[in-house]
Each structure stands twice: as C-alpha cells, then as structure tokens.
Amino acid sequence: MKLTARLLDIADRGVLLNTADARNLGVLHGDRVQVLNETSGISIAAYVDITTTLVPQGTIGIYRVCNERLCVIDGVPLEVREASRPQSLEYITKKMNGTRLSKEETYQIIRDVVSDDLSPAELTAYITASYINSLDMDEVEHLTRAMVDTGERLNFHTHPIVDKHSIGGVPGNKISLIVVPIIAASGLKIPKTSSRAITGAGGTADLMEILAPVAFSATEVQRMTLKVGGTIVWGGATNIAPADDKIIVQEYPFKIDARGQMLASVMAKKLAIGADLVVIDIPVGPNTKVANLQEGRKLAREFIEIGDRLKIRVECAVTYGGSPVGRAIGPNLEVVEALKALEGNEEPSSLIQKSLAIAGIALEMSGKAAAGTGFNVASEILRSGKALEKLRQIIEIQGGDPKVTSSDIVPGKHEFVVKAPTTGYVTDFNNKSLITIARLAGAPHNAGAGVLLHAKKGNKVQAGDPIFTIYAERKWQLDKAIEEGRRLMPVVVEGMLIDRVPGDYKWQ
C-alpha cells in the first residue's frame, strides 16, 4: 500500500497508521509493517500504533528513531506492507510459559532490544517474565554475553584490569571516590564506569560530575585509563552494554531488582571494560537490597560463578548496610566528605574503613599486597597523599580542576537541624527514609541538597541535641524534607566489613 510520509517528533521506533489503512493492511496495534522508501531503497520494520484522528487515511506517521534509518522527508510516498513480528516475541512468550531460553533466543531478544525492535511494553513483558520465572545460571551467562556483544568494549593489552562495583541500596556510599584513586595509585588500571542515582540520593557519576565532566566514549575511557590509571565516568554515556540501560528504564516503575538481570547487568559492564579482577560490595541489612548475611553470601556465590564462566576473578565483600556509609548523603556533602578523607581527615571511620577494606581486597587479588596486608597497603597509599594526587590526575584528565579542595564545595544555603525529641540512646536508622529526605530536599539534581548526620552509634543524646542537618538549595524543598525528617531516629555503626567471600577462579 502506498502511504505518504509524515514525520512525527516522537523518540520512538514505531509508525502511526490511520485505522482505515491499518485495517486495509490487516495489522493491529503492536503488529509490524515493512516500510520501503522506493527512491533510496531503504526498508525498515517498525511496530504499529493506530489512530483514528492523528494522521489521515493515506498518511503514515514516522517516528524519529525510525527515520534515523529511513531518512525521508515529509510528503514522500512510501510502500507499506504487513511484516512478520520479531521472533523474539515468541521467545518472550516462551519465558512467560516458564521455558528456559537458549543462548540464541536470549541473543535475539537482546539484539531486538538494542535495535528498538521491541516496544517498551514488550520489553517489560520480558523483564516481568524473567523476574517471576527467574533466570538460571546459563541464561544469566547468555544474557551477560549478549549485552556485551551488542555494545562497545575496551581492549587493554596490559593486565590485570581491576574493577569494583557496589550493588547499592545503602545511602552515602561514596567509596568509589576513594577506592578508585587508591587502586590506580598502586599502579593498577581501573576504568570505572558508574551510574547516576535512580532511586538514590546520588550515584557515583552524580558525585564525580561535581569535580569533572563524566560523559565519555568507550575509546576515551580506555585512553584516559592508560594515561593516569583510572577513570570515574558515567556508564550511560558510553555505548557499553546498551541493552542494560534500556532494561533498567523499564524496570524502574516497579522498583524490582530481578536477581538474574542484576547479575547480568553488573557482570556485562565488567566484561565489556575488560576486567580481570573485580571486587563486589554487597551491603546487607534491613532496608537495603539484601536483607541478611545468608542472602548476601548466596548472591556472592552467584557473582563468583558468573565470574568463573566469564573468566573474571570475582571476590565479594559482604558489608554492613544497616546505616549510611559515613555521615554525608547528597552530592556536594558526599564529595566534601570523600575529599576530606583523601586530604587526611580520619573521620568518619565507617567510610575510611570500608574504602580501605574494598581497595585492600583488590590489591591482594592483584598481588600488589600480600595476603592479609591489603588493608594496610591501601591505608598507606591513602595516608601518603598518593590517592589524593591520583584523584586529582583523574579529575584533570576528565577536564575538571585538579586543584579543587574540600573547602571549595559547599552545601545548599538553606538548612535545618533536626534535634533529638527525647533523651536516650540512638538505636536505629532507616536508610530508605534518609534517602527520601535527601531527595525531597533536592538531591541528586540539586548538588547542594542532602543530609548530614551528627549522631553516631551508641551515642547517648539529650533531648534537643542535633541529630542531623538537612540542606537544600530551595526553601520549599527544605520545608518538604523537614516535614519528612521530623519522624526519624538515627544510628551510625562503625566497622563495615562483615564477611569476605573469595572466589577460587585463578585469573592468570
């Protein structure tokens, strides 16, 4: 059928047909049509939206992502035919029906995700089915490899390449700003890609962006890593494992964290950057992603197994996630706290101890420190000022000001101190509520917004003692955060490492 093109400014892969044309073609909402530009010979398949009014009969609305491939202008005649639907839909139905997917089936789904050949709703069905029926280890491996193979990779000729990852869920976890410079300062290469906050008050990419640009291509990440030993960039700007970003977007409304997809998501990024050795930080505790030590160890074993299959040596640090890491939550506050630790401040010990423990594991895995000495070697690198120096090199190569100090960065100008309503011992902290307060105050977008904790574990506080301060850049946001903040009682516990689960895969 000949239809006239009408370009529509929709960031989508579909086309829009008039009901009458759709009936003539015999297609329904969600079916596919093949659209051929006879002049150029370019032909694409696209999923069909249907309208009774938005485009008239005889016209086909072409969404923007379609036109990136089709390259037509308004008014051009196009040949439109019913097309078969992507085979990956069949595989999604299989997964709905509880069948294990083969390597080829998983690859086909991920290829169709990356090329936007599946609609958001279809991708959601895959995610939901994988979540409910879960993925076995073979499926996780296939998903990981499919994500890697449909994106860009780094190719280092030097080894080992080191990486670290925290599965998240605990507020104030700014340790990458300390761990990455320590590892790079030891002479190892660590091309760290991070995410922005999705549900948190600040991801590592949000934090680093206060110090330097974070959007780089994979090639630039490789070049910078070779030059200064490490980077702290935003993974979303690279084309590494692009399917993963699309999956995370669709997962977000349901606040689910599907185990198999999470394993694949983390490990795909590690495989794609060429990591040989990876330390994974698994915070456990109520109000984190992993409720208790047993679950943490189970997840650790799964990471190690996937690592073995990918020939990446993985070691997991099951860490205390019952309260925030350090005292600061929110971009500026966290960056100040991390810079102070690098500048020689010995507080807060929860932040420093955790950073040294994680860095120490990587140093031991790589042979930079003898077994049992990693923590001390890391500590020495921190105390010597070499880690601060390394972070400045990383800031500089990413285009930031290497002379920045902790006093250059200030919290939001509006603040409010939450005080103890009664006298007693501080006994509990709810991570999720703390994050909610920081977000209500404007974090992560308003870099000055956040929460600074004053009370610590075991403190006896008198009624009226300050418990925490809320910072905001705007008064109305402060007011919203205060309203929420009045309900909390904090506790801070020092000494973060609960358990260490070594992998037995030998990386060399």
Next chain:
Amino acid sequence: MKLTARLLDIADRGVLLNTADARNLGVLHGDRVQVLNETSGISIAAYVDITTTLVPQGTIGIYRVCNERLCVIDGVPLEVREASRPQSLEYITKKMNGTRLSKEETYQIIRDVVSDDLSPAELTAYITASYINSLDMDEVEHLTRAMVDTGERLNFHTHPIVDKHSIGGVPGNKISLIVVPIIAASGLKIPKTSSRAITGAGGTADLMEILAPVAFSATEVQRMTLKVGGTIVWGGATNIAPADDKIIVQEYPFKIDARGQMLASVMAKKLAIGADLVVIDIPVGPNTKVANLQEGRKLAREFIEIGDRLKIRVECAVTYGGSPVGRAIGPNLEVVEALKALEGNEEPSSLIQKSLAIAGIALEMSGKAAAGTGFNVASEILRSGKALEKLRQIIEIQGGDPKVTSSDIVPGKHEFVVKAPTTGYVTDFNNKSLITIARLAGAPHNAGAGVLLHAKKGNKVQAGDPIFTIYAERKWQLDKAIEEGRRLMPVVVEGMLIDRVPGDYKWQ
C-alpha cells in the same frame, strides 16, 4: 516549575519533558508529574517521557489524551511538579511477587487502566504477572466486577436476559448469526455484543457488519433489544467493560490467553449486559485454545463457578473444535452460509447442528423448551422461517436492509482451487493454517476474502479433486494465500457437541 505547553499529536496519556527539566524536577522516565493550568484551575497527573531534543528546555509536550482533560493551547504556561506514582504500581509489583491481590487492589488497578493512568508497559506487567502467577477465583471475581463497575451497564426490567459466548479458536464459527435469531424468535431477549477478529479471519461483529451497522451505545443496544428481542453489535463501540479492551490490546503481541483474564473478560460482558442465563461454547481440539476434553471440562467448571458468584446461570457446551464449523471461512462466505441455513438449506450439517445445540441449551435453561427438547424446539424455529424473519428484524433495527438474501452477497472476484495432490482419505485439518490462508487472502478486512472447503470427513479423494477454494479481492493477496494454501490437507467432521456441562446455580 513553570513550563510552556506544546501540544503533541500523540494518542497517549503522557507528557514529554526535556532531560534538563526532568532532572530539575527530579523525575525519571515513567515517573508522574502533576500539571496545572493556573488559568482554568484544571490539574492532571501524567506519566513522563523524556527527550533530549524533541522539546526544548522550558517546554512540556502535552499528548492528546492528556489534553482532552487539560484543555490548553500551544504556548500556555503550566505549573509542573513531581507527583506520586499511582498506587496501583505497588499492587502490580505485589502480583509480580506472587501475592494475591485484594478486591480493593484489583479495583484500583482497573480504575487506573480505564483512566489511562497506567502506561502500556505498566499494564503489560500486570497482564504478564497475572498470567504467570495466575488469578484465583476471588481475584477473577474482583477483576470481573471491577471491569463491569468501571463501564456502562444495561438495565432490563424484563427477565430472563439470555446470552451466548464462544471462546473462539475455531475458524468459520458463524453460529451467532443463527443462534441469536432463534433465541430472540422464541420470545427471549438476547442483547448480543461481539468482537471483531483479532487473530481470526472474521469475528461475529465483522460478519454482522456486512448486513448492518454494528456500532451502538449501550443505551441503543438496550432499546433495540427491547424492541425486537435481540441485537448483534460490536462490543468495542459500547462503553461496556472498557478495561477489557485495553487489556486485550496489550495481550495481543504475545498470543497468550491468560485463563483468569479470559474468564473475567467473558463474564464481565455478560454481567454488564444484565444476563441471567449464559451458554458458553468451548471448542476443544488440537490447534484451538483448549487442547482436550479434560481441559474443556475444567474451564467449563470455572465459568460455572464465576457465574454462581455473579448470580448468572452458566451452562457450557464443550464442542468439537478439530475442524472449521461449516465450510466457509471469511466474512462474505460465512454470512452467505449462515443466511442459506436460515433460508432452509440443510447443509452444512456441522453448522446447523452446532447452532441448534447451543440455541437448544438456552431454550431449555430458560424454560422455553422442556429438558431434552431444546434441540428440536430450536430446529422447529429454524425450519419455520421464524429465525430468518427475526434476523431480518435485527438487521432492520440496526439500520441494514432487511430484504437481503444469501444471493446478494458474493465472494471476492479472484479465486483459486486447491486440489488434492494425491489420492487417499482426507484425514486432518489445521485450523491455524486455514485462518492464516484466509488472512493472507485479505480477511477479515476484505469481506470477500476467505476459504471455502469442498472436502468432507472420510471422503476419499482422487488426485486433482478440489479440496478448497481461496477467494480474494486482490490478485497479489490471492497469490500470497495460494503459496501457503498448497501445503494443507483438510478434514471436516460432522456432529459438533461432545459434552454438555450444566451449572447448578438456579437463576430464579
């Protein structure tokens, strides 16, 4: 935040934000914003799409469905704030996690479906989770009632109101064109709403549309039923159980037929039209929706149980679905076949026997026929010409030509006879392939397209004997259908009723 409205011609409920504004508001793709038109005071919540290029910073794209409520013009300033997401998302996550939903939770989901407060992807997650984790009978009842309560209803003061439904899956099932007039001619009221073909070659609404208009409001359906005893209209034009139509659209890509949703879908329509007595036709056989008699009986018991809960007396007819009903597949061919049967033709017996069996059950349930005599009473109504007369009244009241006869309706002008490739007994027919051929030939949109079967069960055929004819309105469609058609061998089996499962709920 103040943003300038820009109307976008998208049939969707969302708004489109520039990335920078989205970050300022602290919202991600899939979050909700509250949009306030300060002049009119009208405020709506809408889900957020995000773009880096399609709308500039400072501008908010307003999709069409949003603007039906917001009523703004291009350039108007709007106040936009982060809004909480619909609570039904939490319930969808619960269902993903295997939790049974309460009545209130199901109602909230369905209210949000009807008001388009859930995105297509979110609705798909609900459907997928309900499919995999399945719905128990309480949940099915709640879903049914929620669908009914969020749409329009018919309110008859006369009883009993009768209805019939076929769960589909068997081609050529034009029995409603015969069953409805027989029941109405007996003096009963049957306000039948039907669907268009989704995956089939012609739904009852597609067939009836050849004889008369089928798009009516609920009120008009009630008025016409009171006047002539019955209607055959398209359910999609009424506002009866509108959530169901939205669910079916999202289900379509996966070709799944979730048991709980199917029960709710069928029974919601029956409850909404005020049915007291319902006969449900469950075709069983390979290549239908229900594979065997055991499964058919199980489904029958489920329909009866839901009927009991809704105070509707349900009886199920488990019917032979191993081959098409009658010989004709495709709108015009099927209408001709049904009209001929009403005009006195005694062939094909599979169509007539099935129609009389189904009508007979309804007549017995209502007391219009004594137990065991329903088939004969129905047969008498058919033979007397009263059913034909009644169909003509229905055609007339719906605005069609009551003087229509079977010879007025002709198949497509292009035809091709598929012949037996070899000598032997006809032994099998694949329903799905037959539907595929009819659809490739242009059905249901091209009313003249379809397949007419010549061979019957047990026939010995000689190589070269005609097996079936494919009709099409366009040559290229005929060619496509022929290509597929060459691969098939047909069988027709007479005597359709395999089993009858009575409900014990007493409707009066």
